[in-house]
Amino acid sequence: MFGLIGHLTSLKHAQLVARELGYPEYADQGLDFWCSAPPQIVDSITVASITGQKIEGCYVESCFLPEMLANRRIKTATRKILNAMAHAQKHNIDITALGGFSSIIFENFNLEQFRQVRNIELEFERFTTGNTHTAYIICQQVEQASQKVGIDLPEATVAVCGATGDIGSAVCRWLVQKTDVRNLFLIARNQDRLQELRTELGCGKIMSLEAALPLSDIVVWVASMPRGLEIESQIFRKPCLLIDGGYPKNLATKIQHPDIYVLNGGIVEHSLDIEWKIMQVVNMDVPARQLFACFAESMLLEFERLYTNFSWGRNQITVEKMEQIGHLSIKHGFRPLPV
Template structure:
């Protein structure tokens, strides 16, 4: 059995979700009440692979909202209590999604081995980052040529290159053979270490990397205050929004700039669930975050272990394995053209 730990994108959206699910006491509560509220197992689901295998899963809402990010103790408690509920529910493998994964890594929750009376079993959890990185690389490889971009000669900027997903994307694209990698991140020292491990790549500040790039893979958080000079960008330019939340399209809307929601996949058939409709997916019956899909894939493959775990531990062999499983069981990365007949176009042209 697989599990998915998620959360709402805002407090107001969370209250609306609570009301739609019949949790009126949550819908009427203020932020302080939500800070003390326990996680909720809100939905069970059954999923059938293209191979015919059937698995069962559950969605756990951590009752966390982004407005709690500055309340570090609250954020930490929300994630750990959700993990405790997962383990008490006997779920074999669970993916941390959205900010729950970020909180887990940034606050180093591995130090917290016991929650209440439960000894946490780390083998039951995965960040889903390996599948996310693989999906983003597929989006680059499949969509750049559609815009006339030859990856063998293209400059690809990876913003957030020293992070878990960013470094994995760099290693994959190096193997693919792109023209040049442009490495961008806030802290210089991890970038230098990444550059040394790759044996290539040019370290640049963001404002210098963007005008040079044919492709931009954005896997860092996008500050609200950031502005992008779209007049300085190449035409065409493919931008993969692999961060969270996905709001790059609001910063880079211009003719010839194609912004694609990164790290999202579409399943081969409809799934009878509500959770992705609440996550504002374009085709909520089939689409989901790639990190969530990793938990499903691991359950389909009977790999009940923390497949993606720790920072910068993703390797190409693991990306190959999860990618092959993704295709076999019926997942497809979002592209510039609609992934299904009901999908809207995702490019800005």
């Protein structure tokens, strides 16, 4: 059995979804209530592969909300993630993906040191961040969508916002090793980590976001921002491809310009309908088939009975592992969301 640990994008979103899913007692409550709410399994899932295999899984709502980080409720945020992991393990889930901020909180606050959650000793090999598959899918989206909108990769300037992150650094490695991209901008706040990444890659230009945006043909957004940025469309080059892989989205404004292509990053489309309710509540266009690539990673590991934390730690995703999970993704019928 596979599991998905997820959360909603804001308090407002959580209240809306609680009402839709039939939890009216959660719907009128403020942040304090969500801070004390325990994790819950709110959906059971059946997925068929194009190989004919069928697997079962469930969705664990951690009740974490990004406002907890914005309001410095750090202890609450970490408790949410550990409790959700313990809940998944208690329900004998073999492999669970830590979606959205779950893995970011796990890593940033060193939760590996808190193995014991009440009577449960967490077995970390039962969890995966799902970031290898996410990074692979975003790279496929860069390659496929650029071709579709007429941006020539060898001539293009590609900016990665959140370049030093787990997903961002993997995307950079792939772009450098597997594509003809020659002009790569590296964007993040911590300069030491940017220098380290640049040394590892052997190329790339460290840039501020403000300086990079007007000069970029493609922007990959994979920064861990609790709230999206408001950016006006006149800043961008035309044509320009924006691949937003953030959850919540890095871009808060709905950009509407015929020459600016905005693509939901890190999203896959399955070839067959999935039996579940949960993707409706995160506003996927085709909820029966579209999902986060990190969630799909736990499905792939379940299909293959690969019960291991395939993606774990920070900045260790190799191009070889991206190719391995990419091969499984195609084998079981997933494809990157097109532009």
